[in-house]
Amino acid sequence: MRKEKEKIKIIPLGGLNEIGKNLTAIEYKNDIVVIDCGLSFPDDEMLGIDLVIPDITYLQKNIDKVKGIFLTHGHEDHIGALPYVLKEMNVPVYGTKLTLGIIQTKLKEHNLLSVVELKCVKPKDIVKLDNVSVEFIRTSHSIADSVAIAIHTPIGVILHTGDFKIDYTPIDGCVADLARFAELGKRGVLVMLADSTNVERPGYTMSESTVGETFARIFTNAKGRIIVATFASNIHRIQQIITESIKYNRKVAVSGRSMENIMEVAMELGYIDANKDVFINIDSINKYPNNRITIITTGSQGEPMSALSRMASSEHKKVNIIPGDRVIISASAIPGNEKLISKVINQLFKKGADVIYEALADVHVSGHACQEELKLMHTLVKPKFFMPVHGEYRHLKQHAELAVKLGLPSSNVVIADNGDVIEVTRDSIRKNGTVISGQVFVDGLGVGDVGNIVLRDRKHLSQDGILTVVVTIEKESGSVIAGPDIISRGFVYVRESEDLMEEARELVKDALKKCEEKHITEWASIKSNIKEVLRVFLYERTRRKPMILPIIMEI
Template identity: 40%
Template sequence: MAPRQLRTPPKLAPGTLRIIPLGGLGDVGRNMAVFEIDGKLLLVDCGVLFPEDDHPGVDLILPGFDVIADRLDDVVGLVLTHGHEDHIGAVPYLLRQRADIPLYGSRLTLALLAEKTREHRIHGVRPHPVTDGQRLTVGPFDLEFVAVNHSIPDALAVCIRTVAGTVLHTGDFKMDQLPLDGRITDLRAFARIGTEGVDLFMVDSTNAEVPGFTTPERDILPALQRVFATSRQRIIVACFASHVHRVQQVLDVAVANGRKVVYVGRSMVRNMGVARDLGYLRVPDNTLIEMRDLDNHRPEDVVIISTGSQGEPLSALSRIAAKEHPVVSLKPEDTVVLASSLIPGNETSVYRVINGLSRLGARVVHKGNALVHVSGHASAGELLYCYNIVQPRNAMPVHGEVRHLIANGDLAVASGVPRDRTVIVEDGAVVDLAKGRAKVVGQVDSAYIFVDGSGVGDVSEAMLTDRRILGEEGFVSVVTVVDLHTGAIVSGPDVHARGFAEDDSAFDGIRSQIAEALTSAMRDGVDDTRRLQQVTRRQMGKWVSDTYRRRPMIIPVVIVT
């Protein structure tokens, strides 16, 4: 791995293509890459990462596009490979800074994005729908779009041709040979482009550790049919709000079993409406019902398709599990199907939801006990196949955690790419492609940009540290009123705590110690509140550590009369 310490890259030489990943290399999410040549920038994807338990109060995490904030006028286009949140979710936040960046993507991808830009009230957006096989020129970049199969319709790989060389970026993909929509990954195009010569192959790494080939989507149908055949009450299926193929399968099985379907979750309702309007989702007449009409149908006649398969705290399924949903309440013997993979980092949240559902008497069916989900990403056998037909001069694994990137790099080497031409880097690395050779030349800051209720980028790592301390260790406030002229304690110390000692009488012993330490400090000439607050913090910190083995946030307040 290349070192991650910041290292200013050299000035970009003429005829050199620079690639900077700003997200998605080291994490599963917030995918984004910048390509630069001749003073112009092309962006590929702009997605979000969803927060984990160690990001308290954070709603979304954006790519580090602060790096290009002062160069947005140089951006000639943003290519969107597909419509998943981890590839398009951050686009509205980028467009807030420059709304007229030309957007290139498939019809479905741009339609899903259009819903987002409307919600964010962004005007002047410039979408340019493209199709697989199409080729166009955007500034100094010659782009060709290639059909790839993924867990959402209309996904695209992109071939980027420049004077410095040719890059083939797969986006997220797999090689399902019997896809539900009949749209396979165009390996003939991969082979043709490979014959022309690929200088850098940027390849999806998410399943690089998984041997063999990814299971076809249609193989989950028997498991879904068994769920419907053995369920005598209501069925709730939770999946990603953009997984059109999975929703189509559930709709088909529901119709075959005479059940009505209701969407639950704002993003599910929105996305499936878009997919149906564009013809990507086939919904038979008289199949859908409104959520408000649930009680008008017998439980055995209903299927609920919901968001929340990753245990997101505010999702419909999490609220159902916590008995907090305003309409849907779980009944004993209901069946809940988690029809999605488990994204790394979400394990605790998902198992919390599963336990909550089980506690309410539901039968929970998930990938661990039934084949109700298959991955949307190419496994090792498929990746090797692609390396062999493309035969790139250099390889750069993308989209995955560090272990995924390394495993993908090993596959590239096994297929014949020289080790020194296999570029394994994380976000912020600066990679230059020139004269058929890709190499790391620097490192820029691509730190997380946090979004919470207060705005974008208003949350710092220091604030997150404070939030973690508050959540895990609690806090103590100590308020004391002193008279600096006499060196006496006028009032207090008053101690209040949350998170470990709710009874204020527990602090009776330390109050006198703090008062004595403050009196001694004032007697020694300490006459400013900051230093007196430090005295208070030291006394309280030592006592709490010795008594409770905790390190809470301590807020000392010294008031001078």
Template identity: 40%
Template sequence: MSDLRLIPLGGAGEIGKNCTVLEQGDDLIVIDCGISFPHAEQYGVDIVIPDFTYLIENKDRIKGLFITHAHEDHIGAISFLLPHISCPIYGTKLTLALIELRLDDRWKGPMPKMVEVKPGAKVPAGDLEVEFVRVTHSIPETCALAIRTQHGIVLFTADFKFDFTPVDRQLTDMARLIELGQEGVLLLVSDSTNATTPGWGLSESAVTEGLRPLVAGARGRVLITTFSSHLHRMQQAILIAHEFGRKVVIMGRRMEQTLNLARQMEYVRFPRETLISMDEMSDYPPEQLMVLLTGSQGEPNAALSQMSRGEYRRLKVHEGDTIVFSTRPIPGNEGEINRVINNLVRRGANVITDAPTPIHASGHGYQDELKTMITLTKPFYLAPVHGEPLHQKAYKEMALAMGHAPHRIFVLDNGDPLELDEQKAWLGKPVTTGEVMIDQNEGRPIEVEELRARQQMAHDGIVMVTLAVDRDGTMVANPHVEAHGVCGGDDVVPEIQDMLRGAIGRLTEFEMQETDYFRATIEQQVRKVLQAKTRQRPKVLTTVLVTK
């Protein structure tokens, strides 16, 4: 095993739940700690977090948690890690403020030590040193991390783009990136989200010119959906609303909390009187209203999704509403998003997902921006992360075309340790990793078997059998059977009841009194009937009531 190892616990081969370990000797640092969102088959799952087994096993070595920026896929899992480890959390002013806001919701224990770091600052972490380097992204104060090790600099780009006209006028520190390249970057761990997209991405400022004509031409209400943390997008929308005499309603507690905090800290600026509450909407005609809300990814419980189904009581979709999706679909969410869009269209809304002028700018660099990062920093080794295998492969092909040797480009999966010394780099033995699903109602981890049971019930339904017997095992009432989500369930219930009366009559008194055996036998017989009659395999639950 090498003295220097980089281990992604999340965010490699996927988009979301970013969490990476860098360790040297007895010193270990954690970079980001985020969530991802469930796919359609993960029933009842609210969020997905990394498996923290490796961090828990090595908790005494952890020198700090270093956060690159305050998006949920980089900070959302911190509250689930805190019960297991105790270490300082390092980040910029806004990043730490948003972490504290999230912890107020999810964490009931003592607040961890928060250490504010300004871009350009260097933080010792045992024998490692972590430098925060300003980069441009879709949230203020995003920083790359330049980590000095005994073998050289490991540069972790974080999520980045090269935007030369950003809304907050805070440019990527290209001069510092050049200096790091001259000093010698051993390993570049790079964002690869847009590695399949040629050219340069749009500036965030261009979105203003894209949204302005849509708002100007709208006859009724304008609803703009984006991420709750996209502060500059919200600021631009509010300023456009003010320009055209519209009042703005913020829908969604998290979006409202984030915007209010950023305004108080002066990261966004707009006329305060432009904002009104939902209760004040009735005081204004539709053509004087704009609504900012989440739900752009088709999340079933988001307000926009509920509105598309006609289930959101506080706000209904009307004919003449213009609904703008000012985001790009996260891979895997396309089906849910299209379902929401079609439902909104059925209700008479004018839904805009694309336009002649830009309504969205990615926060992740396109191919030429990724190439620019490589050119500026001159890394010896490269490892694309923050991307699915398609994006990582495209990044590798791009780097090969730039002249980098194939044995110096590592496409990592979660749990793959990239080990380095002064002569070479190689993949080590995988560590324990994976995903942990968090229940949407109780906020607890969901076991794999529990999820499988939910999937079984969703696909094939559930049959519930209730049997009342006396202490001798004699039935004292007809079996009660309910079938939900089973094809032809009403027809098969009488057959199950007849089968149960016969099957129970054939059991011995001893078998009847062995409750677990009795229940298992009944469930097996019920499944046989269901398989024969419906060709489904529903979940069968049996309750045995023993009367006096």
């Protein structure tokens, strides 16, 4: 019996077989430690969906055990689901200063700030829970204040690297705490969960400071305004832009809501090293010569409503792109955004801007470890068991192979899926069952009210539109009193297709007449008759399959 209890459960509820909505529960006795609480963005099939968050049914069912949500850093795929999850499950949230600063803005928007307990931690801090303690360890990533999390349990240490890279020359001088990883490794780590994002890339991710060197070159000979689009949360990137601006006596203005929000937080918390007088309001940019202006903006992914996109399409109220502007897109495309970014680049070039992007200069580095950095982490930590996280299957698989190449027996490596329950003892690791997990769609104010049927309908509607057929029938006689009327949307140009629609109407009339003759009075039968006759006719004539929606009214 005793042995039965000596188990740790690792239950990923998001972040596996996907890059996004990271959320992992680590359970030991009556402690559940939740690591991260992220969202993901909808893919092309999720029409109309705003956000996707993890299904937390398992946590809700075990709410008594959940001791808190422990955050590794402030990126959306690690914190974005918090407002939704905290509404269902109000537990303390632990994070470093900047991470909590970023969250506060979000919680305020959701009227949650006053009800949620935020606990600020520093690297090296240890939070003691009933049976386990949670330690934060400094790492480097494309956002400041990122940490790995080590959970110390009586049967061993579970180490979650969070998102990381190894940067020996980070902008804030705070190198990852390699010594602590080594120390943990020496004492023995039972399981390591590690970032797999860049496992396909050989070598090392370059230091963030190399981007500064590129900026230095780009700023040197710039004669007009410099406009830099980057990820709002990349404080170190922003610091480097500001540093160069100061060097060349440029004032810095900020555009884009998320950039403004994060800049405010970062300034307030002391993450930006610059005098306040460096900054000017975006309204004031025209008071200075062009070569005295830097604009830092959102929109590095070409997002249609972002500040940079609006500048590029002349819809920005404050910034008009003019010949001589130098626009730097300091980011790489997140898969799926390539065409959006390309559109913005084309528009900027057309306006006469000088556009500099990843294909042309080293204006971006990744925040994730490449193969050699992963090998370093594995070698320092020397875990007994390994579970790759933060990746699609291809990444998890290749990260598993990397671990095996470094000497780990393949039986000590587990490639898991969201919802799997991974049971770990002192000397074993295995999948044992699953819990409810999945995607919860956020659409407007609705959380979870749009599911696969609705999405299937949206997909159908998006492809060939809809034909609504309305007919009013007299209850007693079953004879048609009004209609059939056919109204279409998203199917064909109605004006050009009047004949087609008239033919369709006649066919429906015939179908209704036949139903009447055959004394078919059940609505379901009449509707399916209408549907079938139209489906066949329209497909034959157009090779399209619009949604057909027959509506019968009875009086």
